[in-house]
Amino acid sequence: xxxxxxxxxxxxxxxxxxxxxxxxxxxxxxxxxxxxxxxxxxxxxxxxxxxxxxxxxxxxxxxxxxxxxxxxxxxxxxxxxxxxxxxxxxxxxxxxxxxxxxxxxxxxxxxxxxxxxxxxxxxxxxxxxxxxxxxxxxxxxxxxxxxxxxxxxxxxxxxxxxxxxxxxxxxxxxxxxxxxxxxxxxxxxxxxxxxxxxxxxxxxxxxxxxxxxxxxxxxxxxxxxxxxxxxxxxxxxxxxxxxxxxxxxxxxxxxxxxxxxxxxxxxxxxxxxxxxxxxxxxxx
Numbered sequence: 001x002x003x004x005x006x007x008x009x010x011x012x013x014x015x016x017x018x019x020x021x022x023x024x025x026x027x028x029x030x031x032x033x034x035x036x037x038x039x040x041x042x043x044x045x046x047x048x049x050x051x052x053x054x055x056x057x058x059x060x061x062x063x064x065x066x067x068x069x070x071x072x073x074x075x076x077x078x079x080x081x082x083x084x085x086x087x088x089x090x091x092x093x094x095x096x097x098x099x100x101x102x103x104x105x106x107x108x109x110x111x112x113x114x115x116x117x118x119x120x121x122x123x124x125x126x127x128x129x130x131x132x133x134x135x136x137x138x139x140x141x142x143x144x145x146x147x148x149x150x151x152x153x154x155x156x157x158x159x160x161x162x163x164x165x166x167x168x169x170x171x172x173x174x175x176x177x178x179x180x181x182x183x184x185x186x187x188x189x190x191x192x193x194x195x196x197x198x199x200x201x202x203x204x205x206x207x208x209x210x211x212x213x214x215x216x217x218x219x220x221x222x223x224x225x226x227x228x229x230x231x232x233x234x235x236x237x238x239x240x241x242x243x244x245x246x247x248x249x250x251x252x253x254x255x256x257x258x259x260x261x262x263x264x265x266x267x268x269x270x271x272x273x274x275x276x277x278x279x280x281x282x283x284x
Contacts, residue, residue, distance in 0.1 A: 008194040009247055010210025014172040015239030016055050017078045019121060022233055024061040026118045031057060034099045035080060035123060036091060036166040052168035056080065068232045073180045073224040073275035075235035077122030081173025082166055088127045089158030092151065104149040108135040109142060109213045111149055119233050134213065142213050144199050144206065175238055176217035178224045184274040185218040192258035227276040237278040245283045
């Protein structure tokens with residue numbers, strides 16, 4: 001049986017996702033007008049967007065950044081979790097009015113809308129059903145499925161005069177990565193970092209802290225085989241927030257034991273995952 005010191009605390013959550021972008025104005029407009037995030041700050045080449053006063057997405061302008069190579073690991077999608085079905089219906093209205101969907105699914109635990117931003121980064125907008133309604137297997141484990149989503153039912157859930165912004169309480173619910181190896185991803189995110197496996201298949205792995213259905217997804221569906229280039233567009237960093245500085249110390253110990261190179265940051269730590277994505281850890 002694993003020691004609790006080997007696992008991330010249940011209150012662990014995602015902070016912000018950092019994207020390198022080449023067309024800053026188009027990307028800001030998309031995340032503001034289609035997804036419904038608010039611009040919280042602009043500083044030189046960096047724009048931070050979020051919900052209420054919570055930063056969820058950072059866009060770093062690099063006009064010469066090249067597209068991510070087709071064989072490179074990186075972002076599958078950032079998933080923004082809205083607090084109600086009404087908010088998801090409002091999001092669907094914005095997408096239908098200003099963009100287009102690439103997909104929609106009922107996952108049992110959640111209802112999700114999928115689209116791509118102007119630079120090809122995947123985006124998910126979703127809400128969670130109450131945890132008491134999540135499908136379970138015979139041993140109580142969470143079962144995530146994928147069934148057609150009744151879009152008209154979601155659309156009808158929107159309040160009259162649906163908002164142009166996501167409500168306060170919206171979070172970066174999970175991030176889904178395309179990885180070059182599920183084995184090395186599992187060694188880093190589960191064995192070293194301390195996430196728990198929630199769902200696993202030959203080509204996908206879903207992990208979380210505590211009882212959530214997943215904070216992080218990893219897949220090899222498109223057979224990516226090389227690390228994320230530092231000069232490419234797309235995901236460059238992901239922030240993970242733990243409850244206390246003591247939790248940071250435990251993360252440092254586990255990563256050092258696993259041989260990871262750790263950089264000290266103001267108020268936290270940073271290291272790279274096996275595919276070159278920077279992970280920053282900080283205390284709440």
